[in-house]
Amino acid sequence: MSTNFSLPDVSDPMERHPKAPAPGDPFRLHHDLCHGCGVNAPGGLHVTVYAGEGFTTTAEMKVEEWMLGGPGVIHGGVLTAAFDEVLGTTPLIIGVPVVTGHLEVDFLKPIPIGSTLHFEAEVAAKERRKVFVRAVARLDDSDEPVATASAIFIEIDLRKHYAKYYDSASQSRL
């Protein structure tokens, strides 16, 4: 099943999870080999996502040489992966583990190697198992967005979802 990002007219009620990190604190990584957040992931993005106020999060990513796509600028797929990580972690603010169903990215400006990206994300709505999340990325020297993303994540039962792929799925955690 696929669809474009379109917010529901009315969201299900949402509450910040009592065990969500306090504003400014990081989410614990769920696996050290995760391409997005894992500290031991070879060639990983090493992105840390921090809780914000309400249903928001923030993250930063240094744009390194190995992320190059066009000469001197980030590869669009690397940026998309970074958005996936930031957006996909954000539903944990309401205590909901998810996988990506649909992710769309608008690339607004070239993003130079050597810059630092600052992400801001928010859970915009929830409808049954669908969690609607939006994010914006900016460079450190400007308020102007360089990219935006919107995604529909689908709530999962972690252990059931990963049971047949990975024996140690039980090691993943919120």
Ligand SMILES: CCCCCCCC/C=C\CCCCCCCC(=O)SCCNC(=O)CCNC(=O)[C@H](O)C(C)(C)COP(=O)(O)OP(=O)(O)OC[C@H]1O[C@@H](n2cnc3c(N)ncnc32)[C@H](O)[C@@H]1OP(=O)(O)O
């Ligand atoms: C690497 C992840 C590790 C996670 C570890 C968890 C720890 C902590 C958690 C988080 C922090 C980490 C952050 C990670 C960030 C990165 C996340 C990723 O990159 S995830 C990898 C890529 N995504 C997949 O591999 C999904 C593959 N697809 C599927 O498995 C299924 O299609 C799934 C689960 C998405 C849906 O299948 P169904 O059978 O369970 O559910 P049905 O009944 O079809 O749909 C339920 C509702 O969702 C909508 N839906 C389903 N698929 C959709 C889609 N593609 N787009 C939009 N809506 C969709 C449907 O229309 C339905 O909505 P209606 O309630 O009827 O309105």
